[in-house]
Structure formats: structure tokens, C-alpha cells
Amino acid sequence: MQWQDEAIIIGVRRHGETSVIAELMTRERGRHLGIVRSGRSRSMQPVLQPGNRVEAVWRARLDEHMGEFKLEPLQLRAAKLMETATAVYGVQAMGALLRLLPERDPHPHLFEALDIILDAMDDPADAGQLFIRFELAVLNDLGYGLDLTECAATGSRDDLVYVSPKSGRAVSREAGAPYADRMLALPAFLGEGRPPVVDRDTLVQAFRLTGYFLNRHVYEPRGLTESSSRDGFVQAALKAVSKQAE
Incomplete structure (x- = not known):
């Protein structure tokens, strides 16, 4: 068995004395693991850094085997990603x-989104809102997508400012007013036809929104906790956006 695909490195762990197991997000085959022989060599270590884009050739005797990767660098951006806390935590x-x-x-749209976001990590406002959209996309692919296009109560597409914590659907200002204290805020940059203004307050709302549904539908049912890297990214992005606004 053999295939070739474009991929982004998302993780590496040691395997034996000289090799590593590389975890890649491939364009056409989703998240895929494989052994890289001599992956701990001086020539391969700079390539095998999270965030780098590579051309991967995978070989195995049977499809269900872990197999081996041969990797060629396409875009070595790990060094740039290590320059800011937002980027370091973001890729993790x-x-x-x-x-x-x-x-x-396979999740080719998530590969494309990951590639775009990694290139935008030098701007914390852009990185923050793109990360939120990435979380929404992952929720959708897991079967828990939010409907933020129209009011759950009236069907209206205007003045959507809330999200129901029960249904994950948008709610208009008027319909949600009696239950405002129980609603989640809908950040302005996620609303259709609204200006994509991203400041600290809207990012706080957005991180709370996606964090709530990830915990409710994914982490708690699986007995997991939110990754510490997400908390690190949230704090770094909020700090950077606040500093930009000064």
C-alpha cells in the first residue's frame, strides 16, 4: 500500500533510538500517524516541527498498519510560530x-483551515477569530454544529445577539430578552451581514461560546478535560489584542 499527500505536522513522539512517530493532518486522508525512520537526525528535526507543511509518502504492507512516512518539506514555518505565545499555543x-x-x-476543509490559520498567527485578532471558526468547524464535523443563521424562535435573520445553550441556535434580541441571563452571547463577527470587528470583549464571548459546546458535547461525555493549550491560546490572544488596543 502506498499514497502521497500534502500534510501539516501536528505532533511527534519518539520511537526507538533514532525514529519518531509523526502525526500529520493530511489534505485527503485526515489525521494520520506513521513512523519516520531516522526522524531524530539533525537533518529531519527541523522538518518534524508542528506547523510545518510537508509532502508525505506513506507505505505499509496492509492498509490497517501504521506504516512509514517519507517526508519532504514544503513550508518550514515552525520557527516563525515559535516567536509568539499565541502561535505556540495555537498550533498545539x-x-x-x-x-x-x-x-x-477525511476532513479536507479542516486541512485548508489549519493551513490558513497557521499563516495568520502573527495577528492575534485574526488568529483569535479564525481559531473560533476552526472550533465551530470541528464541532460541526463531530455532529454538533451550531445554527447561527436565524432566530430559533421567530426564524428572523435580523438582530441576532444570543445563542441558546440548549439548542445551539441563534436567538434575536427581542425573542431572547426574557431569558437574557440564561443565554450565551453571539459575537458580532459570527453574525451574517455584521462587521467583522474583533476586540477583546467579542473574543471573550466567542471563546466562552465554543468552549461551552465543546465541554457539553465532547469533553464531558468522553470524560476529557479542555486542553491546557487552548487555555494558553485564549489567554495569549486576549492579552495581545488588549495590548494592540492600548
């Missing part, structure tokens, strides 16, 4: 999100 947090999905389950 997105890797943790991808591990919630079944291995070898």
Missing part, C-alpha cells in the same frame, strides 16, 4: 482539536 490547541476526530477520517 488545533492539534488537540483534530485529535477529537477519528484517525484517517
Whole structure:
């Protein structure tokens, strides 16, 4: 068995004396693991860093085997990602999100999103809102997508400012007013036809929104806890956005 695909490295762990097991997010085959022989060599270590984009050739005798990777670098951006706390935590947090999905389950749109977000990590406001959209996309692929396009009570697409914590659907200001203290806020940049203004307050709302549904539908049922890298990313992004606004 053999295939070739573009991929982004999301994790590496030691295997034996000289090899590693690389965890990749591939464009067409989802999250995939494989052994890289001599992966701990001086020539391969710079390639095998999270966030780098590579061309991967996978070989195995049978499809169900772990198999081996041969990797060629396409974009070595790990050094740039290590320059800010937002980027360091961001690549780790997105890797943790991808591990919630079944291995070898294709999600080409998540590969594309990951690639775009990694290139935007130098701007914390852009990185923050793109990360939120990535979490929403993962929730959707897990079967828990939110409907933020129209009011759950009236069907209206106007003045949507809340999200129901029960249904995960948007609610208009008027319909949600009697239950405002029980509602989650809908960040302005997630609303259709609304300006994509991203400041600290809207990011706080957004992180609370996706965090709530990830905990409710994914982490708690599986007996998991939110990754520490997500908390690190949230704090780093909020701090950076606040500093930009000064």
C-alpha cells in the first residue's frame, strides 16, 4: 500500500533510538500517524516541527498498519510560530482539536483551515477569530454544529445577539430578552451581514461560546478535560489584542 499527500505536522513522539512517530493532518486522508525512520537526525528535526507543511509518502504492507512516512518539506514555518505565545499555543490547541476526530477520517476543509490559520498567527485578532471558526468547524464535523443563521424562535435573520445553550441556535434580541441571563452571547463577527470587528470583549464571548459546546458535547461525555493549550491560546490572544488596543 502506498499514497502521497500534502500534510501539516501536528505532533511527534519518539520511537526507538533514532525514529519518531509523526502525526500529520493530511489534505485527503485526515489525521494520520506513521513512523519516520531516522526522524531524530539533525537533518529531519527541523522538518518534524508542528506547523510545518510537508509532502508525505506513506507505505505499509496492509492498509490497517501504521506504516512509514517519507517526508519532504514544503513550508518550514515552525520557527516563525515559535516567536509568539499565541502561535505556540495555537498550533498545539488545533492539534488537540483534530485529535477529537477519528484517525484517517477525511476532513479536507479542516486541512485548508489549519493551513490558513497557521499563516495568520502573527495577528492575534485574526488568529483569535479564525481559531473560533476552526472550533465551530470541528464541532460541526463531530455532529454538533451550531445554527447561527436565524432566530430559533421567530426564524428572523435580523438582530441576532444570543445563542441558546440548549439548542445551539441563534436567538434575536427581542425573542431572547426574557431569558437574557440564561443565554450565551453571539459575537458580532459570527453574525451574517455584521462587521467583522474583533476586540477583546467579542473574543471573550466567542471563546466562552465554543468552549461551552465543546465541554457539553465532547469533553464531558468522553470524560476529557479542555486542553491546557487552548487555555494558553485564549489567554495569549486576549492579552495581545488588549495590548494592540492600548
